[in-house]
Amino acid sequence: MTPEALKGHLDGLILAVVAEAPAHGYAVVQGLKARSGGTFTLPEGTIYPALHRLEHERFLSSEWTSAEGRQRRVYRVTPRGRAELARHRDDWRVFSAAVESVLA
Amino acid sequence: MIDDLDRRLAAAGIPAGRRRRIVAEFRDHQLCDPEAALGDPGDLARRFADELGTHEARSGAVLGFSVLAFSGLVYAAALAPVVTVIRPGSGGVASHLDVASWASAALAVVLVLAPQVSFVAGILAILRVVRHRDRAAIPAAETRLVIRRGSVAAAAGMLTMAALAASMLLPGGLSPLRSGASPGDTGHALIAAGASLGVAALALVLVRLRVALRIQGALAGGSGWLGDDLAGIVPLAGRLEGWQFAFLTATGAGLLVWVAGLLASDGVDGAMRGGAEAAACLVGYAVLGGYLGLRPAHPS
Numbered sequence: 001m002t003p004e005a006l007k008g009h010l011d012g013l014i015l016a017v018v019a020e021a022p023a024h025g026y027a028v029v030q031g032l033k034a035r036s037g038g039t040f041t042l043p044e045g046t047i048y049p050a051l052h053r054l055e056h057e058r059f060l061s062s063e064w065t066s067a068e069g070r071q072r073r074v075y076r077v078t079p080r081g082r083a084e085l086a087r088h089r090d091d092w093r094v095f096s097a098a099v100e101s102v103l104a
Numbered sequence: 105m106i107d108d109l110d111r112r113l114a115a116a117g118i119p120a121g122r123r124r125r126i127v128a129e130f131r132d133h134q135l136c137d138p139e140a141a142l143g144d145p146g147d148l149a150r151r152f153a154d155e156l157g158t159h160e161a162r163s164g165a166v167l168g169f170s171v172l173a174f175s176g177l178v179y180a181a182a183l184a185p186v187v188t189v190i191r192p193g194s195g196g197v198a199s200h201l202d203v204a205s206w207a208s209a210a211l212a213v214v215l216v217l218a219p220q221v222s223f224v225a226g227i228l229a230i231l232r233v234v235r236h237r238d239r240a241a242i243p244a245a246e247t248r249l250v251i252r253r254g255s256v257a258a259a260a261g262m263l264t265m266a267a268l269a270a271s272m273l274l275p276g277g278l279s280p281l282r283s284g285a286s287p288g289d290t291g292h293a294l295i296a297a298g299a300s301l302g303v304a305a306l307a308l309v310l311v312r313l314r315v316a317l318r319i320q321g322a323l324a325g326g327s328g329w330l331g332d333d334l335a336g337i338v339p340l341a342g343r344l345e346g347w348q349f350a351f352l353t354a355t356g357a358g359l360l361v362w363v364a365g366l367l368a369s370d371g372v373d374g375a376m377r378g379g380a381e382a383a384a385c386l387v388g389y390a391v392l393g394g395y396l397g398l399r400p401a402h403p404s
Contacts, residue, residue: 025129026136043143048129049151052122053240056159072132073125 010050012088013040015059015081022076024067025051051075059084105145106130112149117318118156126152154241154323160316161247162237165229165254168309171302172226172261178298179219181291182268182281212280214267218260221388226257228396231333243325249397251313256396258309265302272296329400346399350389358382 017023017031029047032040054060059081065074077085106127113123133140142148232250236242242250271281272292330349344352358378365374393399 024132026133026140029133029140043147044133044140045130045142045148046151048126049148049155050240052126052152053155053159056156056163068135070132070135071128073129 009088009092011054011059012085012092014047014050014054015077015085015088018060018075019077019082019085022074024072024074028075054081057084105142106134109145109148112145113152115320116149116153116322117320118149118152119315119318122156150322151241153319154244154321157244157247157316157319157321158236158239158241160312160319161250161254162233164309164313164316165233165250167312168254168258168261168306169226169230171305171309172222172257175261175265175299175302175306176219176223178295178302179264179268181298182272182295207274208271208280211267211271211274214263215271215280217384218264218267220384221392222257222260222264224388225253225260225392225396228330228333228398229253229257232328232397235333241321241323243323243327244321245325245327247319247321248317249327251317253396255310255313256392258306258313262303262306262310265299265306269296269299269303272299327397329397331400333397346393347389349398350386350393354382354385354389357385 013032014028017028017035020031023031025047026044028051029044032042032047051060051062055062055075058078060075061078062073062075065072109130110123110127113126118126130142133142229250232246232253236246268281272295329346331344331346358381360378361381362371362374362378365371365377368374389398
């Protein structure tokens with residue numbers, strides 16, 4: 001699936017992955033790939049502007065941790081982020097039901 | 105690739121601390137998977153600049169507006185004693201500003217004009233922020249417009265607060281506000297302290313907006329103008345030209361001041377003040393209209 005097709009859904013997808021467990025950027029990309037069965041493959045660097053934006057909007061928080069002898073930025077979902085994720089899920093249910101009813 | 109990204113982030117004006125963090129995250133990603141397709145460094149730097157620039161401009165404008173709200177309270181507290189002594193036939197607020205010297209006259213002019221500029225520019229900045237609140241990134245031209253509006257609002261607000269603090273601290277003959285109707289010594293001290301705090305906070309807002317201005321987003325698109333901001337809020341806004349807006353606003357402001365004069369039983373004085381207010385609106389439009397996006401950049 002192209003990055004263009006993910007436009008508008010990327011924030012919700014990232015929040016869903018990070019809500020499962022705190023993760024660094026690489027783990028988020030791997031989580032997206034795994035949970036989508038390999039369908040969501042986007043240029044991996046594009047995940048970082050989205051992570052930074054979600055942090056600015058206080059949907060995510062982050063901190064440095066030390067792993068394998070190097071610094072790693074780990075993100076976790078804030079309560080505000082969980083509310084936003086719930087909103088994304090509701091929107092998606094409405095949207096997908098509408099698309100399904102038209103296409104089916 | 106990482107060094108190239110670092111260079112491009114620096115060229116795009118991303119602040120050093122943020123840049124170090126981005127580079128460290130990419131380096132960690134590459135160490136996790138040396139074959140990872142991270143994307144084009146130029147595209148990534150542009151995306152960071154577009155989103156970070158939008159965020160910084162937006163949050164700077166919102167912070168500025170919040171500080172201006174506090175400044176407005178300080179201003180109201182200083183002016184309230186002057187306003188409350190208006191009685192029918194007294195001639196309005198300005199007659200209670202003591203302009204016995206050039207210094208007090210200059211301060212009075214600042215205290216009357218600067219808050220209006222600050223209020224209008226602040227409202228315009230917030231209008232644009234609210235209009236695009238759901239967008240991750242807005243065109244670079246719009247980001248610059250938000251920064252310009254926020255900066256003018258903060259600078260004019262700072263000037264107002266500085267004039268207010270000076271009015272409270274200067275001896276009576278040099279101050280337009282230290283008449284018998286003004287607060288007592290404790291009131292003066294509190295207002296001076298509040299105004300000084302306002303000056304400091306607005307200076308920080310200006311610094312923050314200056315940092316936001318250094319971030320060079322690349323998202324294409326025009327900056328738009330006042331008509332775009334008001335479309336959907338004000339009927340017919342989309343059909344009016346810039347000068348039509350200016351004349352309507354000037355007429356409305358002039359009428360309001362005239363009506364205030366009528367309520368104070370001084371219609372002639374109110375009409376003169378209303379005319380001056382309308383003229384000031386038009387001069388403001390002529391001087392700042394292009395800079396604040398009050399008229400289309402390219403008239404159709």
